[in-house]
Amino acid sequence: xxxxxxxxxxxxxxxxxxxxxxxxxxxxxxxxxxxxxxxxxxxxxxxxxxxxxxxxxxxxxxxxxxxxxxxxxxxxxxxxxxxxxxxxxxxxxxxxxxxxxxxxxxxxxxxxxxxxxxxxxxxxxxxxxxxxxxxxxxxxxxxxxxxxxxxxxxxxxxxxxxxxxxxxxxxxxxxxxxxxxxxxxxxxxxxxxxxxxxxxxxxxxxxxxxxxxxxxxxxxxxxxxxxxxxxxxxxxxxxxxxxxxxxxxxxxxxxxxxxxxxxxxxxxxxxxxxxxxxxxxxxxxxxxxxxxxxxxxxxxxxxxxxxxxxxxxxxxxxxxxxxxxxxxxxxxxxxxxxxxxxxxxxxxxxxxxxxxxxxxxxxxxxxxxxxxxxxxxxxxxxxxxxxxxxxxxxxxxxxxxxxxxxxxxxxxxxxxxxxxxxxxxxxxxxxxxxxxxxxxxxxxxxxxxxxxxxxxxxxxxxxx
Amino acid sequence: xxxxxxxxxxxxxxxxxxxxxxxxxxxxxxxxxxxxxxxxxxxxxxxxxxxxxxxxxxxxxxxxxxxxxxxxxxxxxxxxxxxxxxxxxxxxxxxxxxxxxxxxxxxxxxxxxxxxxxxx
Numbered sequence: 297x298x299x300x301x302x303x304x305x306x307x308x309x310x311x312x313x314x315x316x317x318x319x320x321x322x323x324x325x326x327x328x329x330x331x332x333x334x335x336x337x338x339x340x341x342x343x344x345x346x347x348x349x350x351x352x353x354x355x356x357x358x359x360x361x362x363x364x365x366x367x368x369x370x371x372x373x374x375x376x377x378x379x380x381x382x383x384x385x386x387x388x389x390x391x392x393x394x395x396x397x398x399x400x401x402x403x404x405x406x407x408x409x410x411x412x413x414x415x416x417x418x419x420x421x422x423x424x425x426x427x428x429x430x431x432x433x434x435x436x437x438x439x440x441x442x443x444x445x446x447x448x449x450x451x452x453x454x455x456x457x458x459x460x461x462x463x464x465x466x467x468x469x470x471x472x473x474x475x476x477x478x479x480x481x482x483x484x485x486x487x488x489x490x491x492x493x494x495x496x497x498x499x500x501x502x503x504x505x506x507x508x509x510x511x512x513x514x515x516x517x518x519x520x521x522x523x524x525x526x527x528x529x530x531x532x533x534x535x536x537x538x539x540x541x542x543x544x545x546x547x548x549x550x551x552x553x554x555x556x557x558x559x560x561x562x563x564x565x566x567x568x569x570x571x572x573x574x575x576x577x578x579x580x581x582x583x584x585x586x587x588x589x590x591x592x593x594x595x596x597x598x599x600x601x602x603x604x605x606x607x608x609x610x611x612x613x614x615x616x617x618x619x620x621x622x623x624x625x626x627x628x629x630x631x632x633x634x635x636x637x638x639x640x641x642x643x644x645x646x647x648x649x650x651x652x653x654x655x656x657x658x659x660x661x662x663x664x665x666x667x668x669x670x671x672x673x674x675x676x677x678x679x680x681x682x683x684x685x686x687x688x689x690x691x692x693x694x695x696x697x698x699x700x701x702x703x704x705x706x707x708x709x710x711x712x713x714x715x716x717x718x719x720x721x722x723x724x725x726x727x728x729x730x731x732x733x734x735x736x737x738x739x740x741x742x743x744x745x746x747x748x749x750x751x752x753x754x755x756x757x758x759x760x
Numbered sequence: 761x762x763x764x765x766x767x768x769x770x771x772x773x774x775x776x777x778x779x780x781x782x783x784x785x786x787x788x789x790x791x792x793x794x795x796x797x798x799x800x801x802x803x804x805x806x807x808x809x810x811x812x813x814x815x816x817x818x819x820x821x822x823x824x825x826x827x828x829x830x831x832x833x834x835x836x837x838x839x840x841x842x843x844x845x846x847x848x849x850x851x852x853x854x855x856x857x858x859x860x861x862x863x864x865x866x867x868x869x870x871x872x873x874x875x876x877x878x879x880x
Contacts, residue, residue: 347826347874348812353770361812363826363875367856455814458823483813483842502773506766507809511835610771 303400304329305629306622307417309386309570312341314602315423316369317615318622322421323376325626330378331415333405335385339373340366342425342448343611345455348476350503354612365611383408389420389574389598400632401574401597418629421621422571422585422593422600426607428473429563431525438524443531447473447561454480462557466534467491468522472500472609474561479508488512489555492520492536494543497688499714501609521545522558531556564607571598581658582606588647588665589679589723591621597632599625606660606682609716613682648726650681653697653753657713659683664750666726679721683752685711691757696721698750711754719752726750765803767796776800808832811871813845815860820852820877827860831869841865852879 305327308315311334319332332339343351346362353359356368373380384407389395395402400418407413428446443462445453451473453459463486467474470493478488491509496519498505509516517536523545524535538549566584568576576585576593584605585593591601601621602614645665652659660682681696689711696704696719703725711717762779776790778800788800802808810832814824833841841864848861854877861871 344826344875347814347828349810349828350771359770361826361828361874364856367875455826456822456824458814458816483811483838485842485846501771502766502775503768503771506773507768511809 302416304331304415304417305633306330306419306421306625307401307403307415308332308421308423308622309389309403310334310341310423310425310602310604311336311339311380311382312423312425312602313343313366313369313611314425314604314614314618314621315339315341315421316366316373317618318421318423318599318601318625319378319380320369320372320376321619321622322419322626322629323378323622325623325630327419327626327629330626331417332373332378332380333384333386333403333415334380334382337383339370339380339382345448345451346476347455348480351611354610355615369615381405381407381410384410384413386570388570391574400629418632419597419599419625421591421618421625422568422576422598422604423602423618423621424567424570424604426564426566426603429560429565431560434560434562436522436525439527441525441527441529441531443527443557444525445557445559447471447477447559450477450557450559451480454484460484460486461559462531462555463487464489464555465557465559466522466536466553466555467559467561469493469561469563470498470500470505470516470518471561471563472504474559475500475504475508477559477561478514479512482512482514488514489553490515490517492517492522494519494521494539501714523550525558526552527556531558534558564603566604566607568600568604571600571604574598576600579658579660579662581652582660584660586662588661588663590624590665591617591661592624592628592665597625597628599628606658609714613716613718617682648698649749651749651751652683653751655686655689655692655754656752657684657686659752664721664723664726666723677723679723681719681721681750681752682716683719684713684716685754686713688712689754689756692754693757694719695753695755696750697753698726701725703750707757721750764790765800767791767799769795769799778804780804807835809835809838811838811841811845811864811869812874813842813871815845815871815873816849817854817877818849818851819879820854821880822877825850825854825860825877826874827871828874829864829867829869830872831867833864833867833869837865837867841867841871845871852877 306322308319311332343362343366349361351360351365386405388404403415450461465488522534523537526533533554537545585600591599599621601618647663704721767774788797811829815827858873859870
């Protein structure tokens with residue numbers, strides 16, 4: 297394919313807060329032709345149905361509701377004249393080998409107004425968000441009556457469509473979406489009988505335990521799960537039971553709860569079918585694309601950001617990550633445009649793998665791309681590593697180690713699995729380490745025995 | 761007399777310890793910012809909450825508009841406020857910030873739109 301003037305500089309797949317922020321920063325970084333492809337009738341993403349507040353404290357310094365946060369970015373995109381195609385669903389990228397070479401990528405999409413369309417872009421940003429785990433994934437026994445739905449689906453019915461999912465509700469899963477819906481449904485006149493959580497600890501934020509459950513006298517049953525659903529055409533009740541330390545139901549603890557609706561709030565899974573089918577490799581742990589410190593995937597010119605990469609707690613962090621992805625996508629697109637499509641041989645890079653060490657679960661980015669020869673590091677000079685703790689740890693030191701030395705660290709009073717952590721790593725420390733090695737391989741075994749990647753670990757300090 | 765509570769002002773959810781002596785003086789510990797101290801005192805004397813809800817829209821491209829109270833209302837009156845909200849309706853077009861229900865139940869708080877809904 298040819299790198300021609302009709303091509304977009306950056307195409308963004310998904311017009312939620314991640315995609316909108318990426319489009320805005322791509323524009324501000326000099327990309328003249330930017331398009332956002334959104335499958336819903338309007339841009340704004342999942343925040344449009346999150347009518348509660350708590351968004352924006354970091355990014356805007358104010359507490360906003362979901363729609364208010366989303367609309368700030370919709371307006372920013374409008375002010376910049378960024379094209380946003382709504383009711384447009386991307387179905388594939390670089391299908392049949394078209395595109396994906398040095399000239400950019402070809403996206404195939406279904407548009408309600410234009411039919412089947414192809415969008416050519418030098419750089420692509422995937423900000424496709426995530427979807428909810430369902431009953432099928434949990435394999436709950438019982439019949440298949442109406443009234444079993446995920447908390448997010450119920451949220452859409454209540455807040456966008458104006459329907460109640462039922463009147464007597466049981467919620468499985470103490471994640472924030474479930475807690476928020478417990479409150480929302482109570483405010484709309486439903487009886488939320490209880491929330492049960494299979495783990496011994498609540499999954500959602502402590503503030504939501506208070507403002508959503510305690511303030512409405514809704515019981516939370518820990519180490520409890522739903523083992524059976526009853527009802528023929530409509531849910532009539534569920535059987536709950538306590539579980540042991542291996543999360544197996546304990547015989548004799550079963551209890552029948554009468555209800556007409558079961559809401560499931562049991563996890564989010566990044567949505568990446570389209571990019572994965574086009575060759576973007578995914579991380580088995582995060583279920584999102586493998587990316588570098590610029591949010592670039594393993595496919596040149598294809599970037600990803602937001603919940604599609606890893607599930608976030610705060611949209612403010614989604615915004616930061618997406619502003620970076622958009623900027624890097626624009627820089628890539630502009631350099632491609634300037635070199636008229638020829639592969640840029642000068643910037644050979646070496647990838648340093650980033651690994652989860654002690655106490656750490658799933659890190660992003662999974663690799664740091666350093667300019668070969670150990671010269672000027674790519675990107676900003678600093679990489680922001682994001683990860684979660686495996687458990688609640690107090691009085692810890694979070695460390696990044698490379699080649700046996702600690703290259704970055706910080707202390708924390710407490711870290712929890714439910715709160716994403718960050719650590720800034722100076723890329724210069726990696727370049728220095730690479731300088732004495734061959735530029736042909738990824739910092740290989742030349743030093744025999746010395747670790748070849750960056751390891752992030754959480755260590756409990758011995759002191760009080 | 762000491763009680764513990766979770767601060768709800770920001771996602772950190774600091775665990776607060778609040779005590780009141782015979783003289784009625786309140787001491788707050790566990791907060792990592794001044795807003796937590798303010799919250800704890802308020803929670804003990806007159807707990808309030810922001811109400812977030814939806815209001816029916818007539819003649820619009822969507823049936824509902826997302827809304828919130830522009831000031832916090834007494835926590836005990838949330839369900840009563842919802843009775844008013846449930847009966848309210850607004851004609852499209854609605855713009856972010858439009859007042860949908862003024863001075864709800866005499867609390868001094870207005871319920872305002874948090875998004876736009878254009879006419880059908």
